[in-house]
Amino acid sequence: MSLSTLTKPWEAMNYGFLDASAKRELRRKMLKAVAVPGCQMPYASREVPMARGWGTGGLQVSLTLINPQTRVKVIDQGADDSVNAASIRRFLARVSGAPTTMDTLEADLIQSRHRVPEEIMREDQVLVLQVPNPEPxxxxxxxxxxxxxxxADADYGRMWLQLYEQILRSGRVMQGASYPSLVNGRHVMTPSPIPRWDVPKLNMAKHLTILSAGREKRIHAVPPFTRVEPLVFDDVPYRVEDHGGLTCIRSGATGFFMNEIPQEDGTSAYEISDSEFGVKTIRAAEGEDIRFGDTWYKDGEMPQ
Amino acid sequence: MLTTPVPNPDETLANRAFDALLWALSRPGLPRDLPTAGETAIIAALIDRECRVFSADPALIPLLAETGAEIADLPQADHVFLGALGSLAPLSQLGLGSDLYPDDGATAVIRVNLGSGDRLRLTGPGVDGALDLQIGGLPGGFWQARRERIRYPMGFDLILIDGTRVVGIPRSTSVEVL
Structure with a gap:
């Protein structure tokens, strides 16, 4: 045994920023998270050059999965161009040399803060969701x-009680985002603060979803073709936001999740939340040849 | 301007191996290709000094020792390399984790023959409806013993390899022998 067999050649930086042992730990935990869908697996959560709570969990998963061929899309509340999304995308590209995209159809890896894209994701795509609070x-x-x-005991009675109290007090379930959902009939998970609109997209999806909370050091996953059922009572059906009939003022797209823009006269205008889908709609209206993917919602309704 | 980072050969090997493992475990029964034949790439992707490993195949011990992993007895090991499985005995000793920490359950790597032997039907998360496949080279009663041992969410996860091909059977998958 010589010294050179015990060491590795000097490198200015580890590929993908994280060191090899951090990646191996994340890999082991990701496999366990996939093996027990919806169950929170603790992990070490290394330092990355970004404040905890700004997507460090998702970033670490992306850095582990990434290679020079992975095409990356990063979204923040549906938008590709927000500061958080733009900086994470630039960081990922800079430390991995991976190409980036804004188009859901072109992406291999989508890191997202609080939205699932409107176009149906394929089986070769991975969705990484940033999670602020993994504990439902x-x-x-x-x-x-x-x-x-x-x-461990599948003791979720208090979750039902909480929903019951909300219905009693307010007449409806008040949980707007991170709606607690039962995964594979066993573990209740938080789907991260995606709107109620997006939760049905995770149910029996074709793609793998990995949810990672960097500050809270927990990782959980929803494999493809896995049941994700929002907690509801038999007589109070699950309701998504009433956005099915709204039209985007900029792109004219109708039937998707919208951002509400308050107007000076007290009314509201609406803009599509999935910004790249809006951009594609505008460019298609201007006569460009744009390829649209199949969407989860059709005419504002999720087909059963 | 920074130069474009280029992964070194170790990183490329581990990244590709993990890609295959993640795909295989999230879609039970669908084979994927590892970058190299055998356990080498799996060890490169997963094993380091934080692991306790057991290997039934002495040929793997030098490689495992090089990673710095602790060589442990079967019940204490979190990653288990069983080689070609001759008897059911190791199955009854695999670590299952606990209901509180299901992630402590073992990951077992076993050499099998894909495409011959027992006809199996898989159902569960990751399987679109049901999936039929043939896995040979395992001792008789293996799937029955696995079913009796796993108490979901406690259990162990199987990584079955045949040359470069890999099939994942996580604990969440139910396996019916046809």
């Missing part, structure tokens, strides 16, 4: 050791 039980059980025991 936190509102009803702040002690995370007890919450872990409740997950």
């Amino acid at each position: 039980l936190r509102p009803v059980q702040p002690n995370m050791s007890i919450a872990r025991q409740m997950h």
Whole structure:
């Protein structure tokens, strides 16, 4: 045995920023997260040059999966051009040499903050969701050791009680985003703060979804063709936001999730939240030859 | 301007191997190709000094020792390389993790013959409806013993390799012998 067999050649930087042992740990945890869908797996969550809570969990997963052939798309609340999305995309490209895109159809890896794209994702695509709070039980059980025991026992009675109380007080379920959902009939997970509109897109999807919380050091996953059922009562059906009938003022797209823009006269205007889908709609209207993917929602309705 | 980063051969090997493993475990029963034949690429992608490993195949021990992993007994190991499985005995000793920490369950790598032997029907997460495939080279009663041992979410995950081909059977998959 010589010294050279014990060391590796000097490099200015690890490929993809994370060191090899950080990547191996993430790989092991990702495999376990896929093997037990919806169950939160603890991981070390290394430092990355970004503040915790700004997508470090998703970033670490992306850095582990990325190679020079991976085409990356990063979205923040549906937009490709927000500061957070643009900086993460630039960082990923800079440390990996990977090509970037804004088009959902071209992407291999989509890192997203709080939205699932409107176009149906294919089986060769991976969706990485950034998660601020991975524990769906936190509102009803702040002690995370007890919450872990409740997950182990599938003891989700308090989740139902919380929903029941909301219906009693307000007449409807008040949970707007991160709607608690039962995965594979066993673990309740938070789907990250995606709107209610996006939760049905995860149910029996063709793509793999990995949800990673960097600050909270938890990772969970929804494999393809896995049941993701929002917690609902038999007599109070699950309702998505009433955006099916709204039209985007900029692109004219109708029947997708919208951002509400308050106007000076007190009314509201609406803009499509999936910004690249809006851009494609505008360019198609201007006569360009644009390829659209099949969308999850058709005419503002999710086909059953 | 920074130069474009280029992955070194180790990184490329580990990245490709993990890509195959992640795909295989998220779509049970659908084979993927590892960058190299055998366990080498899997070890490169997953094993380091934080792991406790067991190997039934002595030929793998030098490679595992080089990663810095602790060579452990079967019940304590988190990554288990069983080679070609001769008997059902190791199955009863695989670590299952706990209900609190299902991630402590073992990952077992076994050499099999894909495309011959028992006809199996897989259902569960990652499988679109049901999927039929043939896996040979495992001792009789293997799938029955696996079913009796796994108490979901406690359990172990199988990575079955045949040359460069790899099939994943996570604990969430139910396997019916036809």
